[in-house]
Structures are given as structure tokens and as C-alpha cells.
Amino acid sequence: MDKITLRAACAGLVIGISTAAVAAATISQKDKTFSEESVTVKAGEKIKFVNDDNVTHNLTLKTPGGKMKPGVLEKPGEETEFVFDEVGSYEVRCLIHPKMKMSIEVVK
Amino acid sequence: MSHHSSTETDPTTTGHSQERNIVVRFSWILLTGLLATQGVKAVEPPQLDALKQKFHRPASIPFPKDNPYTDAKADLGYTLFFDPRLSGANTMSCANCHNPALGWKDGLGHGVGHDAKQLGRATPTILNLAWAELLMWDGRSGGLEDQATGPIESAGEMNQPMPELLAELAEIPGYRKMFREAFGRDEITKERLSQAIATFERTLVSNKAPFDRWIEGDETAISESAKRGFVAFNGKGNCAACHSDWRFTDDGFHDIGLKSDDIGRGAQVPDVQSLQHAFKTPTLRNIDQRAPYMHDGSLANLREVVVHYDTGFVERPSLSPEMHHLGLTEQEVVDLIEFMHTLTSRDDKISIPVLPTKEQVTWTR
Secondary structure (H helix, E strand, O other): OEEEEEEEOOOOEEEOOOOOOOOOEEEEEEOOEEOOOEEEEEOOOEEEEEEOOOOOEEEEEEOOOOOEEEEEEEOOOEEEEEEEOOOEEEEEEEOOOOOOEEEEEEEO | OOOOOEEOOOHHHOOEEEEEEEEEOOOOOHHHHHHHHOOHHHOOHHHHHHHHHOOOOOOOOOOOOOOOOOHHHHHHHHHHHOOHHHOOOOOOOHHHHOEHHHOOEOOOOOOEOHHHOEOOOOOOOOOOHHHOOOEOOOOOEOOHHHHHOHHHHOOOOOOOOHHHHHHHHHOOHHHHHHHHHHHOOOOOOHHHHHHHHHHHHHOOOOOOOHHHHHHOOOOOOOOHHHHHHHHHHHOOOOHHHOOOOOOOOOOOEEOOOOOOOOOEHHHOOOOOHHHOOEEEOOOOOOHHHOOOEOOOOOEOOHHHHHHHHHHHOOOOOOOOOOOOOOOOOHHHHHHHHHHHHOOOOOOOOOOOOOOOOOOOOOOOO
8 A cells, every 4th residue: 555645636635545444435437427416524524446457547626615636546456545624515527528527525 | 567647637636645555466458459459250250249248228218306207398398409499599499400301400610500500519419418427528517408508509509598489489378388288287398308318318319220230139130240349349449438328328528639629628637638539429429420520520431431540630738548549451441341231220310390480379289
């Protein structure tokens, strides 16, 4: 398991964590589609995005404040975890494949 | 085995330091592996059948809830599409560039706009766009309603200020009647104009091609060479990584290594490396009707296209990770081209509409 330090562009959004905490949800990317159209998590919980496809994806998040956060390049077989601290609605898209999109509702 | 995802965000531009763990997982794509090394006869029927399933045509055309289909609206859009009065000089209709006789484009390497000036990119086809999202080579348009009036108002293309056009159309009794039939009111607005054209454009769907008949079970519909080409398309050629689904496009944006200074999608999304020099994946339906190829019209024929993907691309940081040197044999090149020919359908003939004029007080269709 490798650890990479990043900086997030959006306040309230934490990208990835290093603990062994269990993700509140796991989203698969397969056939250029997210496995869920929408999920709801509590603030502070994390969601794992798994690339089960045979092509590379580029995850971006649109925050409740409307800011776009590009972009995490995720190759086939890789997975990325995001922690959502800010309450509200997020939109997740693949910048390479714009038809891939889903929403995340973050509640208290 | 371990490798990292990479980020395309500049970590120095933000104020929050976080950590990210990446768990690398082994992923075996068994079918792809088989296809990469074996021909069509070596692929077991269940595997081939599963592959064919990915390319089945949809049963119906999707129309958006906020612009549902009606005959009157599609008929109005059809009439507007072929009307040269939509241009400032009254000489260019949408069909000048999106010519149904030329695969809904123009047969040129670069489009030609107002005053016969050459445009910066090739004209994209408008075939099968009902399923598309983000239009234009660089994705700058969100959808058909948004796109429809863009070229009309563009100074370099049809060069028609919208207020002038709406006033011009309002002077034509036949158009007032058609807008009333389509929208319930005579008033001609930009929104209604775009909705009508978009509705017509959504009806432009390619018919079943020999390939469709093959995946439906007719083994005689395409040649053995084309069947091998289908396997190579999904395997060694890796074409289906982007040219996926029944339209043979992922509606995505990829840098395929064309030698050009045009950064395409990168101009819209400047901070993302993989979108620099990236252009929208075009459909391959009826592709043999639309030479020359690529956003810049730089490749004259399908052989040049296949050779480009095999050995002709420029390697640079933004190059799509789906691009690899393929090592195709001459027979595989031939098979891939043969396969692409099977995607061409015999489509319904399009007649040119009789346009309403100011002199026609009573307009009947």
C-alpha cells in the first residue's frame, strides 16, 4: 500500500485517508458507468471508488459550493478513497468520459 | 506488483494537505487478453457472444423531458435545418456543412464558414447524436439545444445575429404557423428555434448495418475478414477502449497523438493534463462515408487511420493511456478496415424541404 500526499483544491473536501477505516460505500466503475447513480453518506465518512474497467478514468468532484476539483487519474485495477466533510450535494464525473456521473449526498 | 494512480492536480495550488492511499488491485481482463492474441475462431462462442452484446442497438431514441418529441417540432426543425436564411448572408444552411449526402458532414478536412473562409477544424457528423453528451470536438457545448444556435451566431460560421434572425423568421407566415403548431404560440424565440432543430437532429439515426445483422445472428451478413476485424477491434487493436457501445463512441475525450498545436478539450479544461490535445471520440457508424478523418482532417482514408493508431502517433504527456504501439500485421489492418465497412447502413433518403416564403400567406405542407 502506497501513500501519496496531495493537496485538495476545495475547502471541506479531504481526498483519501491513510487509516484502515471502512468505507461507507464502494463505487465500482465498470463499462464506463458508476455502479450507483446516487449514494448518501454522513459527513466525515469516506467512499471508495474502484476502477473495475479496462480503461483509465479521471475522477472529478463538484462540491456543494460549485467548485470543480480535477482530477484523479485512476488506471484499471486501482482504487481511490475520498472523505466528504462538507454537508451537501456533490457531483462525481469522469473528465475523460463525461457520461459517467453520479451524485453524493452528504448529511450530518 | 504495485503502481500508483497519478493525480493531475497541482498540489501546490491549494491550502489543504491531505493524504491518499491507493490500493493496487490485480485486474485480469480475460476476454481482452484472449482477443489480443487469438483470432475469431480461437475465441469461444460464449465470449464472442458476450462481446457482441456490448454493441446491440437501443430500441428507441431518447428525447429530453424538457424538449419532448412531437411531429410538428421535428418538422419545423427539419425545415429550419435546410433554410439558408438562418445565415447572415442568407447563403448557408446547417446542411451546407452537415450534408446528408456526405454522412452529415462536408467531405472536407476543415469546415468552410462565412464568406467561404476555412474553419479551424473538420465538421463533425451529426449522426446519432440523440445519445451524445457534450458536443463539438472540444466538448464546449452541453447538448443539442445548446449547440443548435452556436454556428448560426458564430461570426466565422453562419454569421447571423439572433435578434435579426428571429425578426426575419417572424415576417414569414409559414414559419409563424409552424412555430404555433410546434409550441402553441406564434412567437419565435431562440429557445424554440434551438428546440426544434435539436428535435430534428435527434431523429437522425443510422439504420441497421451488416454488423447489426451479424450480431443478431446472421453469420452471412459480414465477411470472415470483418469478423476477424471485430475481434482485433476489441483486442489487439484496442479500438473499443474508446469506440465502444452501439455507436462506437464513448463520447469521451482523448489525445490520440495527432501532430497538431490544437489542444482541443484542453482549452476548455486547462488544468487537466490528459485533456490537452484531447478531442471527442467520433462515432464509427457510417464511417466510410466521412473521409477525411480526425478533427483536423489530416488522415485521408481508413488505412491511414489504422496506421496512425498502430505506429503514427506522437508520444507526449497527455497521450491517452489507451494508446499503444499495436504491432498489427498487414492482414489485421485489412481486417480492421473490412470490419469498419460493415458499420455502414443504407439510411433513409432525406428530401430537401420546400421553404416557406414571405409571399405565402397560406402555408400548407
